Amino acid sequence: xxxxxxxxxxxxYEDLVAVDQLNLSIEEGEIFGLLGPNGAGKTTTVLMxxxxxxxxxxTAFVGEQDIKKNPDDVRKLIGxxxxxxxxxxxSTPWDVLNWHAKVCGLSTAERKKRVKxxxxxxxxxxxxxxxxxxxxxxxxxxxxxxxxxIQRPRIAFIDEPTAQIDVVGKHKIWNMxxxxxxxxxxxxxxxxxxxxxxxxSDRVAIMHKGKLLVCDTPKTLxxxxxxxxxxxxxxxxxxxxxxxxxxxxFREVVDVIAVNPNNLRVYLNKVxxxxxxxxxxxxxxxxxxxSINMSEPSLDDVFVHYTGxxxxxxEHKSPSRWKH
Amino acid sequence: xxxxxxxxxxxxxNFFRYKWWLAGLISMNLADLFIMALVYNQMVHPDIARxxxxxxxxxxxxxxxxxxxxxxxxxxxxxNMEVRREIHHYMLSLPITRLELAIGxxxxxxxxxxxxxxxxxxxxxxxxGFPTVPQLFVILGALFLLATGISGLSIATAVSTTSLEKxxxxxxxxxxxxxxxxxxxxxxxxxxxxxQEGIMPQPIVVLAELNPxxxxxxxxxxxxxxxxxxxxxxxxxxxxxxxxxxxxAMFAYMKIIERR
Numbered sequence: 371x372x373x374x375x376x377x378x379x380x381x382x383y384e385d386l387v388a389v390d391q392l393n394l395s396i397e398e399g400e401i402f403g404l405l406g407p408n409g410a411g412k413t414t415t416v417l418m419x420x421x422x423x424x425x426x427x428x429t430a431f432v433g434e435q436d437i438k439k440n441p442d443d444v445r446k447l448i449g450x451x452x453x454x455x456x457x458x459x460x461s462t463p464w465d466v467l468n469w470h471a472k473v474c475g476l477s478t479a480e481r482k483k484r485v486k487x488x489x490x491x492x493x494x495x496x497x498x499x500x501x502x503x504x505x506x507x508x509x510x511x512x513x514x515x516x517x518x519x520i521q522r523p524r525i526a527f528i529d530e531p532t533a534q535i536d537v538v539g540k541h542k543i544w545n546m547x548x549x550x551x552x553x554x555x556x557x558x559x560x561x562x563x564x565x566x567x568x569x570x571s572d573r574v575a576i577m578h579k580g581k582l583l584v585c586d587t588p589k590t591l592x593x594x595x596x597x598x599x600x601x602x603x604x605x606x607x608x609x610x611x612x613x614x615x616x617x618x619x620f621r622e623v624v625d626v627i628a629v630n631p632n633n634l635r636v637y638l639n640k641v642x643x644x645x646x647x648x649x650x651x652x653x654x655x656x657x658x659x660x661s662i663n664m665s666e667p668s669l670d671d672v673f674v675h676y677t678g679x680x681x682x683x684x685e686h687k688s689p690s691r692w693k694h
Numbered sequence: 695x696x697x698x699x700x701x702x703x704x705x706x707x708n709f710f711r712y713k714w715w716l717a718g719l720i721s722m723n724l725a726d727l728f729i730m731a732l733v734y735n736q737m738v739h740p741d742i743a744r745x746x747x748x749x750x751x752x753x754x755x756x757x758x759x760x761x762x763x764x765x766x767x768x769x770x771x772x773x774n775m776e777v778r779r780e781i782h783h784y785m786l787s788l789p790i791t792r793l794e795l796a797i798g799x800x801x802x803x804x805x806x807x808x809x810x811x812x813x814x815x816x817x818x819x820x821x822x823g824f825p826t827v828p829q830l831f832v833i834l835g836a837l838f839l840l841a842t843g844i845s846g847l848s849i850a851t852a853v854s855t856t857s858l859e860k861x862x863x864x865x866x867x868x869x870x871x872x873x874x875x876x877x878x879x880x881x882x883x884x885x886x887x888x889x890q891e892g893i894m895p896q897p898i899v900v901l902a903e904l905n906p907x908x909x910x911x912x913x914x915x916x917x918x919x920x921x922x923x924x925x926x927x928x929x930x931x932x933x934x935x936x937x938x939x940x941x942x943a944m945f946a947y948m949k950i951i952e953r954r
Contacts, residue, residue, distance in 0.1 A: 422786045424952060446789045456784035458776070460711040469707070473700045473788050 373398040378428030388414040390580040403571030404560040407685040411580040412560035449523030455514035459503035507534040529560040564669035597624030598667030599641035606658040697790040701798025754818040755914035756878035766807025766841045770848025796947040803845025822918040829917040839936040840910045846939030875901040877908040906935035
């Protein structure tokens with residue numbers, strides 16, 4: 371039984387269809403990546419699932435509760451880290467988090483312990499009494515994500531968790547998200563950082579222009595690109611035409627380009643299975659290999675495969691409804 | 695109930711963060727009383743002065759109501775800012791029902807007004823004398839109705855206006871209409887006389903009579919100065935004002951804000 375199930379979930383803003391007939395199932399305990407460029411409909415999906423905005427059509431079940439019929443029950447199950455930190459600028463991190471923990475029903479002792487622990491974990495303890503308007507964008511984002519880390523909800527929606535955060539901070543937050551999952555939360559991670567989704571997600575759904583393009587594990591999606599893997603082979607001798615033909619006859623090999631007679635670029639599938647066979651072939655043909663480099667496709671390649679655009683190109687072409 | 699208290703606590707915390715705004719408001723209210731009222735005291739026509747004891751005494755309850763109005767109205771400014779910065783998405787995502795959230799914000803606005811007004815009311819008592827205990831409860835009850843009504847009016851305005859400019863314009867309009875078409879600065883009897891003589895347009899006279907700020911101010915005056923005479927119409931006006939704007943604000947907060 372999935373913990374989240376959307377049925378034809380749609381949101382329209384006048385002429386713009388922000389989310390178009392979304393059908394998704396998210397299993398309990400997984401980190402589910404919602405991937406796509408800005409304007410793809412990820413944030414609107416999160417806002418609908420968290421009952422902040424109402425769908426125009428369709429519905430969703432969150433923890434078996436219908437978001438349209440029982441929104442109050444849905445909100446008892448969820449916690450959100452918003453893309454843009456939703457914090458009043460006159461507040462302090464301590465007050466924001468302490469109040470959030472109180473509203474979420476944590477006891478006084480537990481609240482103080484968790485707020486202190488999380489503020490220390492995100493390196494915000496020393497800045498806990500500063501006004502939010504005096505904090506950098508990255509610091510505000512750390513306060514924002516601290517809300518779900520303190521709350522430990524059954525379902526956590528995390529929208530662009532590491533935007534504006536430095537590399538060290540990113541890794542720390544990724545580990546904290548994994549820990550949150552290990553403690554029992556289901557995590558819906560909305561991001562346009564494909565590497566982040568690849569690193570964290572058990573499954574990913576790629577959205578573009580409000581529509582769901584594909585949904586599966588990152589590995590299955592990457593393996594699904596024909597010729598997505600690439601092997602670059604340097605030989606000590608020049609390759610013969612016959613060897614080249616035999617290489618092209620491998621079922622998994624999609625294309626072979628001879629950059630020069632000693633240097634081959636092979637596009638193929640299932641690289642880890644085929645490379646030993648390629649090495650065996652060249653050994654049999656007395657063509658010693660001086661070096662071999664393998665690379666797998668990334669989720670960027672998956673996105674390009676399904677949309678014909680890089681994520682940057684897609685962002686430039688997406689309509690933006692958000693006013694700031 | 696617990697959720698409502700959390701929301702009230704949230705808004706109270708924020709109220710005291712605007713220290714400079716509060717300092718400015720207090721300075722303005724004290725200047726109204728100790729500069730403007732003292733000067734006007736010397737300018738008022740002797741016939742009018744006989745009716746009101748002194749302008750300084752007459753104006754003290756008015757300043758109390760002005761302070762109550764300005765501080766209770768401030769909740770709308772915060773809610774408008776939340777909507778513009780989409781912070782309301784956070785409030786709407788919390789494990790609180792929409793009704794609890796709306797009631798909490800409405801109450802917080804009213805209670806903030808009452809808290810800010812308390813020292814001004816005490817100053818008024820020091821100037822005009824203390825009411826009896828039952829009169830004190832009637833005054834506090836009536837001012838609480840006024841404060842929640844003002845809070846409701848400001849919340850309804852805040853969620854119905856899409857930009858800061860529109861909100862500030864609406865606020866200015868409400869301030870000037872309610873302040874100047876009321877008995878805060880001049881006795882209602884004088885406005886009515888001017889109306890009868892054709893000097894004051896009749897709609898302004900009617901507005902001043904129905905204005906909840908007139909009712910609140912005159913209710914304090916009736917107990918502390920004996921003029922105008924206490925009338926249940928004052929309470930009725932405040933109940934109607936409070937009922938209309940608390941209902942409107944709750945509807946606006948629960949329905950309009952979700953569409954943003």
